[in-house]
Amino acid sequence: MIQKLIEEITKKNAPVVVGLDPMLSYVPKQIQKAAFEEFGETLEGAAEAIWQFNKGIVDAACDLIPAVKPQIAMYEQFGIPGMVAFQKTVAYCKEKGLIVIADIKRGDIGSTSAAYAVGHLGKVTVGSKSYAVFDEDFATVNPYLGSDGVKPFLEVCKEQDKGIFVLIKTSNPSSGEFQDQKVDGVPLYELVGRKVAAWGEECMDGDYSNVGCVIGATYPEMGKIMRQKLPKSYILVPGYGAQGGTAKDLAVYFNEDGL
């Protein structure tokens, strides 16, 4: 799957991912108004508003960008109608040729991570049938539980040619509270990075691995170091714009091949 992402990035000459994290308050008033007129100020109305907002963004941007990153929390908060909007957004983006990186940050004990992995990236079995449920291309994964929580995702990545991005160093201000703590002189995020390299070896797809990592744009000095330590991993870099990351900060996250 990482090769497909690379192809799309190269074809569109744009190593960018557009976030689809619609806060209802940021959705233009006329879109909200139309949705509320049809469904009332209900969860269905909210879901319709964010879906229409997303659709507008996707229609406008799909020829220019390779990938989108919907943040599931922004849909999940609106319950079942929100989850329907999430699923519809994922399907629509794929229909438009976009690669979908679902920002779900799941991670649990083995059997539970397996359920998340099949539900989001793989196929879930029901009796003699199996179904691709959310069918995203990539998902973000939280590493706090260690290998047990990540391996079920690796299995699905191998079987279905999908990918994951494991959180290493997140973009938020307090990410250092635990992630920067030093273990024998090595920060925790780097220890997680070493595991990402090992997990990634199992899931190579050409020169890069289907196991990438997440490092916030707000920490470019750490991004620079980790770029060197993880030459085969794609780095998903959130935090550009609203969170304070600048274009200049981003340069260090690229390899010499521009990827």
Added chain:
Amino acid sequence: MIQKLIEEITKKNAPVVVGLDPMLSYVPKQIQKAAFEEFGETLEGAAEAIWQFNKGIVDAACDLIPAVKPQIAMYEQFGIPGMVAFQKTVAYCKEKGLIVIADIKRGDIGSTSAAYAVGHLGKVTVGSKSYAVFDEDFATVNPYLGSDGVKPFLEVCKEQDKGIFVLIKTSNPSSGEFQDQKVDGVPLYELVGRKVAAWGEECMDGDYSNVGCVIGATYPEMGKIMRQKLPKSYILVPGYGAQGGTAKDLAVYFNEDGL
């Protein structure tokens, strides 16, 4: 909310939580058969089977136990029908007087954690209206992103009298890969525990805090130490039974008041 849990534990004389983590393969064949006859071997059929299975457990156990812990991944893997079954299960358990500890292990940057917090424990705003969506009593939270990811949950806990259990030391075999790493001689799970104590101070509810923690039954020696270091926090102890934790292992997780 922790006081309500304590009351129920005392009333029913049972400091136990029953997991509602239905793996479809463990659901009795006759329940699966009935569900598949009605809905086919579909996601709806799977959701119906786990809902009927849950209903049977809840009907049988609700007079004996204070609380249940549904694991959302087991529902989410079946997509929208699965999420409907999750929501129905939460509502039914509450109707039967049970306290619902939703094992969701969410955690993200601030604005995103806020969406999870309002969606699962609080109320989400749509125009001039607000809705309690999943409306669980407690939720589990992943601490990897630090305070930013936890504080939105604290806000909702204070406003709505709800609670959280923060992952400290999880029950799975590889939990030590990162959680046991020592920072200046102190294991990471203990550093997280110190933060839990600080977060908990903000959310006291009688003698205990609405901010508890998760420590696996499979690590009783760590549970014993953390019990002493976190006297005001409830400890949610998964891993009894299938994962290898025994009744004897559990004794150390209690305070002298038996709670």
